[in-house]
Amino acid sequence: MNKKDTPTLIFVALALFVALGIGSSFFGSEKVPDGTVPLKPPVIGGPFELVDHTSRTVTDKDFHSKYLLIYFGYIYCPDVCSTAVITISDALDILGPDMANKITPVFVSVDHERDTPESLREYVGQFSPRFVGMTGTKKQISQVAKAYNVYFAKSEEPGGNAENYFMDHSAITYLMGPDGKFIRHFPYGIDPKNMADQIKKILG
Numbered sequence: 001m002n003k004k005d006t007p008t009l010i011f012v013a014l015a016l017f018v019a020l021g022i023g024s025s026f027f028g029s030e031k032v033p034d035g036t037v038p039l040k041p042p043v044i045g046g047p048f049e050l051v052d053h054t055s056r057t058v059t060d061k062d063f064h065s066k067y068l069l070i071y072f073g074y075i076y077c078p079d080v081c082s083t084a085v086i087t088i089s090d091a092l093d094i095l096g097p098d099m100a101n102k103i104t105p106v107f108v109s110v111d112h113e114r115d116t117p118e119s120l121r122e123y124v125g126q127f128s129p130r131f132v133g134m135t136g137t138k139k140q141i142s143q144v145a146k147a148y149n150v151y152f153a154k155s156e157e158p159g160g161n162a163e164n165y166f167m168d169h170s171a172i173t174y175l176m177g178p179d180g181k182f183i184r185h186f187p188y189g190i191d192p193k194n195m196a197d198q199i200k201k202i203l204g
């Protein structure tokens with residue numbers, strides 16, 4: 001092909017992309033009646049109801065006065081989750097108490113079968129007294145995971161028993177504003193100092 005054909009090819013590819021409906025699933029948006037697809041990024045966050053590590057029922061509104069650092073995982077996770085929770089704790093320590101007091105770090109369990117409020121209390125307590133651990137019914141956890149665009153699934157070990165399983169899950173930390181709106185995410189493996197620096201820029 002020559003250079004002149006390139007814009008035509010791009011147009012055809014885009015038209016196919018949209019026509020095949022790949023566009024709508026890729027961008028997570030709905031097709032509007034006239035057939036056009038708004039290029040809208042997925043909305044992160046929204047209403048939820050869960051049970052915290054003191055067995056209290058909590059909703060998203062209970063967290064609206066502060067920034068939220070929210071991570072989804074499970075207690076029996078071999079190492080990924082504890083690393084993520086330590087990163088958040090360390091970042092808050094680096095920020096110092098004045099700034100850290102404006103942020104609630106939250107660990108949401110994706111393992112409703114094993115992670116009880118009592119076991120979450122013990123788990124988060126190991127890392128930082130600031131952490132709120134949350135769990136819920138299968139339905140409650142599915143709803144909050146969907147709102148935050150978090151993937152999770154039970155992964156049975158071959159030869160394992162019903163009690164002995166892993167959970168596959170997204171390992172992203174989200175920073176939400178006091179208005180409940182998404183600000184940014186932090187990838188797994190980020191250095192705590194880097195996380196603290198980014199948060200400092202946002203909180204001023």
Ligand code: NI
Nearest residue numbers: 073077080081
């Ligand atoms: Ni994990």
